[in-house]
Amino acid sequence: MLVVGGSGFLGREVLRRAVAAGWDAAATYLTRPADLPSVTWYRADLRDPGRVAQVLDRARPAAVINAAGGHADWAVTADGAVQLALAVARAGCRLVHVSSDAVFSGAAVHYREDALPDPVSRYGAAKAAAETAVRVGVPGAAVVRTSLIVGHGRSAHERAVHALVAGTRTGVLFTDDVRCPVHVDDLASVLLEITESDGSGVFHAAGPDPMNRHELGVLIARRDGLDPARLPPGLRSDVDPPGGLDIRLVTDATRARVRTRLRGAREFLGADAP
Numbered sequence: 001m002l003v004v005g006g007s008g009f010l011g012r013e014v015l016r017r018a019v020a021a022g023w024d025a026a027a028t029y030l031t032r033p034a035d036l037p038s039v040t041w042y043r044a045d046l047r048d049p050g051r052v053a054q055v056l057d058r059a060r061p062a063a064v065i066n067a068a069g070g071h072a073d074w075a076v077t078a079d080g081a082v083q084l085a086l087a088v089a090r091a092g093c094r095l096v097h098v099s100s101d102a103v104f105s106g107a108a109v110h111y112r113e114d115a116l117p118d119p120v121s122r123y124g125a126a127k128a129a130a131e132t133a134v135r136v137g138v139p140g141a142a143v144v145r146t147s148l149i150v151g152h153g154r155s156a157h158e159r160a161v162h163a164l165v166a167g168t169r170t171g172v173l174f175t176d177d178v179r180c181p182v183h184v185d186d187l188a189s190v191l192l193e194i195t196e197s198d199g200s201g202v203f204h205a206a207g208p209d210p211m212n213r214h215e216l217g218v219l220i221a222r223r224d225g226l227d228p229a230r231l232p233p234g235l236r237s238d239v240d241p242p243g244g245l246d247i248r249l250v251t252d253a254t255r256a257r258v259r260t261r262l263r264g265a266r267e268f269l270g271a272d273a274p
């Protein structure tokens, strides 16, 4: 297995699980490889199609998971994913592509796996373009849309909560921005399960608890013994342009296809405890 973006937050968890499951694992990084024994590392920039093809030639993977993040950078998130899909099509291996709920505007609030993207942000547009390229270029590929990824204190969301409470970062947590957070362990497990299957098309891997970013921050603060009152609330609708507000991934079709149980944020952050 080759995990593109293996040095990232999600990529590392996928690699840990893949190695534990007996996969011979290779991975790419951009700035620094992760400290994971028994993984073969390649430096690769998705903006360099020659290098992407070269890594596939060397690693000769049976399956590729694209967990790379390029935010709103079109050259990485859209064009890079297209180049990777083309290289995978030439190599004839399996492709599992990680996408985002940001492909949706929020106008419909609830989005099933067969909903068509209607992005309202640069990031969402780049992720939507990548999805199309992957599905058309590699018809057997799986596209896995997910939501806010949390877990082990290592996510950007958990780190932001700690920095806001410590006063080392300024900013707000939105109260009008609803998503369905997922635990990184559950997501990594779903990705591995889908990779090991022949499932194609679109999957939704998100938790069952919709909540706004401020609520999520409060749960993280409580779990970590921090004072939630130090988390400043704010409105995404005050930002110009605001991007998607209330976006909830419906997971019914995915839950019928995978064994992994996707926990809600109230459960994995301990808010369900009596």
Ligand SMILES: NC(=O)c1ccc[n+]([C@@H]2O[C@H](COP(=O)([O-])OP(=O)(O)OC[C@H]3O[C@@H](n4cnc5c(N)ncnc54)[C@H](OP(=O)(O)O)[C@@H]3O)[C@@H](O)[C@H]2O)c1
Binding pocket: 004, 005, 006, 007, 008, 009, 010, 011, 028, 029, 030, 031, 032, 033, 044, 045, 046, 047, 066, 067, 068, 069, 070, 071, 076, 080, 098, 099, 100, 101, 146, 147, 148, 149, 150, 156
């Ligand atoms: N985090 C979330 O809440 C969230 C929500 C929805 C969807 N997603 C999606 O989930 C995936 C993983 O997210 P994440 O939070 O794990 O991201 P992350 O921690 O930021 O990791 C990004 C990975 O991509 C690599 N990368 C960055 N620029 C690259 C480039 N130009 N070429 C090749 N590799 C590059 C990074 O390498 P280095 O670290 O070595 O620089 C790193 O391995 C992404 O597709 C993201 O869109 C994330």
